[in-house]
Amino acid sequence: MIVLLLAYYLAQSAYTEAGPIRASIELRDVAACDSQNSQRNLANIVWSCLFTIFLCTWAAVHPNVHFRAEKRNQRWTEEWLWDPVHEILTYKLPLFLWALLVPEYILAWAVRQYIQAGVVSKEVPGWTRTHGYFMIMGGFHLFRLPAEASSIPMPLKSSKPSKFVFPSGRHSRKDEIPVCPLKFEDVPVDILEIITPTEIELKDRSKNDFLTKVIVLLQTMWFFIQCITRGAQRLPLTELEVVALAYATLNLSIYYFWWEKPRNIECPVRVYKTSTASHEESGEKVYEWDTNRAFRWMEKTVMYISGEQDCFVIISKETSIPMFWSGRLKASRVGEAGLGPSILGIAFGAIHCIAWSSKFPSHSEAVLWRISCIAMITLPFITTIACIIELAHQRTEKVTTQVVNIIFCIGSVFLILSAWLYMVGRIATLVIAFTTLRSLPPAAYTTVCWTTLIPHI
Known part of the structure; x- marks a missing residue:
């Protein structure tokens, strides 16, 4: 970010502080640019923006493992048509919409998983953060063996008998019964050391290689630099x-x-128990949602905004790991995990203010855009204040628990109201971004003249 700001400063100073000699050189460069095709059309603008947004909302999202049990005697229409469409409509499309409408939440989810993956990776010898990610994203799933299948108990370093087993006989894997995803607390470390794939094997399972990531980052950086350069050249x-x-x-x-x-x-990765073995979920006690429908809705809104919804999930009752599961962070890490994304969320809304004084086709669109910018800044701003108070409460005794509870109640009301305003403002900016394309100023079609930015005599 500092490098980009420095690039902006240098590019701007080239236009504001240059002398007559520089001005004459610029006239020569502008004439050279005009002699070439220095105009872009509407299709170029739309395509570049849509491609960048697609990369940021689809290709950049790393989802959890969405496990689907195999079906026996499945028709080809179900396998090749209905199941893929159902997967897109019920999982991938909702995740895409979340990334499109609330990208700050995706960032907060990534930060929580980053922290939790680091914590988990330190508990198992030889594990890396990649292993920690694989654990919390639902990489291990419990299966029961068929009743007639033979098995061997997995060895433990301690003298305690293991409930997990190795299949030792012949049976069809389609007869194995899926039970639920497994949390880190559900599997002994000894077992994890035996069944965990190596880091190279995990990367081989991944559908995204290093080159793909570099291409996404280069496109993102290229678009970023283009926008900064247009600002430097008063375009x-x-x-x-x-x-x-x-x-x-x-x-x-x-x-x-x-x-x-x-x-x-x-x-x-399939982890096995016999058909008669029980499974009791380990870890801290799970909270329950409020029985009142209105209060439950308000509670869910606040918990999802703060990223604490995992405290209400019973993994042993799930067929697949929840979409935004990142494990239960320690109470001392919740404020830390939310502070950075909240600040970046403010920056996300503030960037929209670049078009605050732009020439909109109508006055109503200009007013709606400005109100939407304020709405998109308000929600992450309130969340930032809440994270700062939580951190102060955790690290010092200046903020008492009673004061925190009062602030939490008041802040929850503002969070719920600002969350809806945020969603309305987010949708409004997306709509206006396309409606304003009908009447762009002539200078918007002018491309950047890169020759003025290249050092030359």
């Missing part, structure tokens, strides 16, 4: 470019926290 940015620029800014942070996380793994 206007369209509202759609401003929106794409905001996504690109968050995308760099998301990729940083998910760089070591495997992407698009669909088949977890």
